[in-house]
Amino acid sequence: MNRTRAGLLDGARRAFAEQGLRGSTMQSVAAAAGVAKGTLYNYFRTKDxxxxxxxxxxxxxxxxxxxPLPPAEALVVLGDELATHPVLRRVAETEPDQLAALVVSGARWAELTDRLxxxxxxxxxxxELAGRWLLGVVLQPGPTTGRRRQAAALARAMEPVD
Incomplete structure (x- = not known):
């Protein structure tokens, strides 16, 4: 990814975390990235x-x-990342319908679980089981110690049965 595109996405991350998806505009994303709106439009046609x-x-x-991590450790890392992700926190709290549109609609969920x-x-x-747990973490992160216990239990449940 080139530097300009990375900078634009970093600006989008800040704008979406501050203003949510609905509250952000192409102008606010460009401003957060420190570029002219035209530069943003050179890379992206719409806010979506x-x-x-x-x-x-x-x-x-x-x-x-x-x-690179064993499943139990990977689930802890993913749970912690998702529970504290500023954009996800903002969207889960103020625009849950937008979260559903981004993550769980149609083919998007299949793509996510395949990658997982x-x-x-x-x-x-x-x-699928891990994805549903991680989505729950996004919606209701709970305390870190609880998430870590749940990640360990989930990893045990995901182990192949001989």
């Missing part, structure tokens, strides 16, 4: 395009964090 690109970038980052299966090295059913 910006949100989708940010989601894809964040998914790549999370998959890279989780992939690859990152965790588990089958589709285990990835």
């Amino acid at each position: 395009d910006v949100a989708r690109a940010l989601l894809a970038t964040e998914l790549d980052r999370l998959a890279d964090l989780a992939a 299966a690859r990152a965790l090295g588990v089958d589709a059913d285990a990835a």
Whole structure:
């Protein structure tokens, strides 16, 4: 990813965390990125395009964090990242319908669980279970110690039965 695009997505992250998805505009994203609105339009046609690109970038980052770890550790890392992600916190609290549109609509959920299966090295059913737990963490993060206990229990439940 080139520096300009990365800077635009970083600005989008800040704007969305501050103002939510609905409250942000292409102008506020450009301002948060420190560029002219025209520069933003050179890379993205709409705010939805910006949100989708940010989601894809964040998914790549999370998959890279989780992939080298055993499932129990990966779930802890993913749970902590999702529970404290500023954009997800804002959207889950103020625009849950937008969260659903971004994450759980149609093919998007299948893509997410497929990526999760690859990152965790588990089958589709285990990835579905992990995905549902992680979505729950986004919606209601709970205390860190509880999330970590749940991640360990989930990892045990995801182990293949011989």
